[in-house]
Amino acid sequence: MKYKNRVKTRIYTMAAYIVIGAVMCALKLSGIVENNYLWTWGIALVVCGAVHLIRNVRIIRDPERMQEIAIAEKDERNIMLYEKARSLAFAVYIMAAAIAAIVMFLLNMEFAGQILAYTVCGFLLIYLICYAIIKRKY
Numbered sequence: 001m002k003y004k005n006r007v008k009t010r011i012y013t014m015a016a017y018i019v020i021g022a023v024m025c026a027l028k029l030s031g032i033v034e035n036n037y038l039w040t041w042g043i044a045l046v047v048c049g050a051v052h053l054i055r056n057v058r059i060i061r062d063p064e065r066m067q068e069i070a071i072a073e074k075d076e077r078n079i080m081l082y083e084k085a086r087s088l089a090f091a092v093y094i095m096a097a098a099i100a101a102i103v104m105f106l107l108n109m110e111f112a113g114q115i116l117a118y119t120v121c122g123f124l125l126i127y128l129i130c131y132a133i134i135k136r137k138y
Contacts, residue, residue, distance in 0.1 A: 003070035007060050014053035021045025090127070094120055 024042030027033045059066050072078055097120045104113030 003066065003073070004060065007056050007066065011053060011056045011060070014049045014056065017045045017049030018053065021047075021049060090123070094123060097123075 021042040021044070024038050024045065028035070028039040028042065059069060097116050101113045101116035101120060104110075104116060
């Protein structure tokens with residue numbers, strides 16, 4: 001896929017985030033839903049979507065900058081750094097969530113501990129499935 005098409009896809013995705021965030025905010029403001037988290041997530045989606053939308057629109061309007069970013073995204077070193085950072089973040093989250101689950105159980109917070117424990121198990125299950133798929137593919 002051409003890089004310009006990739007940027008256009010990102011623009012459409014960010015526009016969808018803005019719309020979803022606006023709907024969430026409208027639901028909260030109208031009183032249909034009384035969940036404060038809906039308002040917070042809605043604002044976060046609108047702001048992040050708008051920032052990334054503006055960034056991608058500026059990229060697509062400047063061919064030189066788009067070329068530089070396309071080269072940087074295809075650079076093997078950058079790809080390796082991205083994958084290592086993602087892998088490290090996953091490992092740190094799993095360890096932190098496992099420790100937090102143990103602490104929750106020790107503090108007699110059974111429900112919160114169960115949620116964290118199931119989350120850790122779910123992530124590890126997803127990891128094993130992805131590993132099996134990638135191992136077969138390569």
